[in-house]
Amino acid sequence: MENRLYKRDIISIADFDRNDLELVLETAAQLKNSPRPDLLKGKVIASCFFEASTRTRLSFETAVQRLGGTLIGFSDGGNTSAKKGETLADSVNIISSYTDAFVMRHPQEGSARLASEFSSVPVINGGDGSNQHPTQTLLDLFSIRECQDKLDGLKIAFVGDLKYGRTVHSLAQALCHFGAEFTFIAPKALTMPDYILEELDEKGIKYHFSDSIEETAPKVDIIYMTRVQKERFDETEYKHIASRYILNVDSLKDAKDNLKILHPLPRVDEIAVEVDKTPYAYYFQQAENGVYARQALLALVLNEVV
Amino acid sequence: MRKKLQVEAIRQGTVIDHIPAGQGIKILDRLQLLDSNASITVGFNLPSKDQGHKDIIKVTNRMFSEQEANQLALFAPTATINVIDNYEVVDKFKMALPESLQGAFSCPNSNCITHNEPVDTHFSLREHKGDVRLKCRYCEKSFSKDIVAEL
Numbered sequence: 001m002e003n004r005l006y007k008r009d010i011i012s013i014a015d016f017d018r019n020d021l022e023l024v025l026e027t028a029a030q031l032k033n034s035p036r037p038d039l040l041k042g043k044v045i046a047s048c049f050f051e052a053s054t055r056t057r058l059s060f061e062t063a064v065q066r067l068g069g070t071l072i073g074f075s076d077g078g079n080t081s082a083k084k085g086e087t088l089a090d091s092v093n094i095i096s097s098y099t100d101a102f103v104m105r106h107p108q109e110g111s112a113r114l115a116s117e118f119s120s121v122p123v124i125n126g127g128d129g130s131n132q133h134p135t136q137t138l139l140d141l142f143s144i145r146e147c148q149d150k151l152d153g154l155k156i157a158f159v160g161d162l163k164y165g166r167t168v169h170s171l172a173q174a175l176c177h178f179g180a181e182f183t184f185i186a187p188k189a190l191t192m193p194d195y196i197l198e199e200l201d202e203k204g205i206k207y208h209f210s211d212s213i214e215e216t217a218p219k220v221d222i223i224y225m226t227r228v229q230k231e232r233f234d235e236t237e238y239k240h241i242a243s244r245y246i247l248n249v250d251s252l253k254d255a256k257d258n259l260k261i262l263h264p265l266p267r268v269d270e271i272a273v274e275v276d277k278t279p280y281a282y283y284f285q286q287a288e289n290g291v292y293a294r295q296a297l298l299a300l301v302l303n304e305v306v
Numbered sequence: 307m308r309k310k311l312q313v314e315a316i317r318q319g320t321v322i323d324h325i326p327a328g329q330g331i332k333i334l335d336r337l338q339l340l341d342s343n344a345s346i347t348v349g350f351n352l353p354s355k356d357q358g359h360k361d362i363i364k365v366t367n368r369m370f371s372e373q374e375a376n377q378l379a380l381f382a383p384t385a386t387i388n389v390i391d392n393y394e395v396v397d398k399f400k401m402a403l404p405e406s407l408q409g410a411f412s413c414p415n416s417n418c419i420t421h422n423e424p425v426d427t428h429f430s431l432r433e434h435k436g437d438v439r440l441k442c443r444y445c446e447k448s449f450s451k452d453i454v455a456e457l
Contacts, residue, residue: 110444
């Protein structure tokens with residue numbers, strides 16, 4: 001397969017077409033089956049986390065090390081020149097001159113796109129505020145394909161905070177390439193934003209709204225859970241709402257055999273621990289798959305042929 | 307019926323005609339025309355064959371930059387700009403909604419990186435159900451034109 005990602009910035013899932021997505025997923029599957037500790041040999045990767053994120057950072061850094069690359073960087077912007085008032089543009093300009101690729105996470109939306117305009121090497125977005133987290137979407141897609149053996153024509157339910165959940169927005173956008181059908185289950189105050197629904201309408205994607213996980217479970221292939229954050233509601237309202245959006249074993253009694261449950265993690269109490277032991281739970285494999293998806297991306301961006 | 311010129315002709319400058327009624331005041335404000343030294347003649351809610359009613363703005367000794375014309379297009383996509391020299395129209399062009407706008411407006415998202423870094427804002431434009439949506443190149447959020455222009 002032609003490597004269309006070679007030397008490309010990875011900023012937003014909206015920049016990927018179906019072929020790009022398939023290339024990453026195929027490469028991730030290959031690397032999961034046959035490790036390649038040579039693909040980043042001699043390459044130095046910047047891992048610059050202007051905002052702390054333990055799982056994403058460790059996942060990226062593991063991916064680099066498993067491919068034989070070397071890392072420089074920081075895990076928190078608090079001790080960098082940003083604190084002294086240096087612009088992000090200047091930081092990126094300098095750090096990219098030391099390295100072969102620039103992985104970054106930053107609390108402000110649009111920071112990764114801006115970085116790509118000042119970097120001399122490919123930038124990989126590890127999350128920019130509430131905007132994009134493309135590598136999370138890639139690992140979500142990889143996990144869905146892995147547990148369903150396909151991506152086309154799946155029925156997916158998204159549950160929880162669909163308003164602020166960037167992982168949900170990006171995954172829904174990416175799944176449009178594969179003709180998915182969605183069910184949205186969320187409190188009214190946290191329902192899917194209009195601009196995403198408008199995009200789905202324009203692409204002719206079918207979607208429904210539901211109030212019940214139990215009624216939806218028998219109709220879908222994937223339930224993608226997210227956390228309803230306490231701080232969005234007053235305490236009484238939260239207790240009332242949260243109880244309706246908790247997934248437990250009872251909610252799954254009529255589920256299809258192939259149903260799998262995903263969650264971007266960390267989980268708090270929206271998936272009961274008892275669900276972990278059911279064949280439906282797939283969130284821990286999903287987290288592990290983050291390393292393979294990020295390995296695939298780094299390998300493709302830095303090698304013409306993989 | 308006696309015909310009467312409702313807005314006085316200008317010798318040199320720009321006439322923005324066929325502005326949708328009600329948008330003229332927004333254009334005056336957006337382009338900060340009242341804060342400039344230019345002499346301005348305006349007509350609001352004038353009769354128009356095509357539009358029913360229209361606004362018109364005549365600015366003496368003033369041309370508009372491409373960026374200003376783009377801002378105009380956002381509020382008055384049907385407007386025409388007439389360049390006047392010695393009371394004659396020497397150039398005339400119709401406004402059209404641009405595909406993108408660079409540096410014309412701040413991003414309404416207060417957490418967008420453009421508020422802190424040395425870059426121009428950049429919006430791509432699209433029409434949606436009769437409204438214009440502007441999508442920020444950086445934070446990727448979409449806004450209606452009124453939110454972007456804070457009107």
